Amino acid sequence: TVPLLLILGSIWFAWRVVNVPAFADFLIATEGEMNKVSWSTQKKLIQDTIVVLSTVFLMSVFLFVVDYGWKLILQPLGVLHIPKVSQEQQKQIEQKKW
Structure with missing residues (x-):
């Protein structure tokens, strides 16, 4: 009964929203504004x-x-420290349950 009530409630809500004069005017x-838009051609859109994508x-x-x-540049100067991970540590990381 809950799904049926949700469906009926959604239908009523959608009908109510569309039939409210201010929203219907919107x-x-x-x-009307969408009809005024000059849409690009498919070739231009692909280009x-x-x-x-290339950019x-x-x-x-x-x-x-x-x-x-x-x-x-920074690692040999000692500014950037990236710790080395051993194979055993890597296995522990891979086996860890997230």
Whole structure:
């Protein structure tokens, strides 16, 4: 009975929200604004997506190289300490229940 009550309550709530004049006017105005939007063509959308993904990839590679470069510079100077993990410690970490 609880699922049935939830379904009926959801239907009533959805009907009530749509039939409230202020909200219905908002939905109508939103639909009108959506019709005014000039949507990009599929070709342009694909080109823009490729630009974004390649930019993200190149930034990732750049940040990795810079981070690795700082590690190579700071570790020999003694500023950056990265502890070595033995094989036994690694096994303990892998077997640990999270």
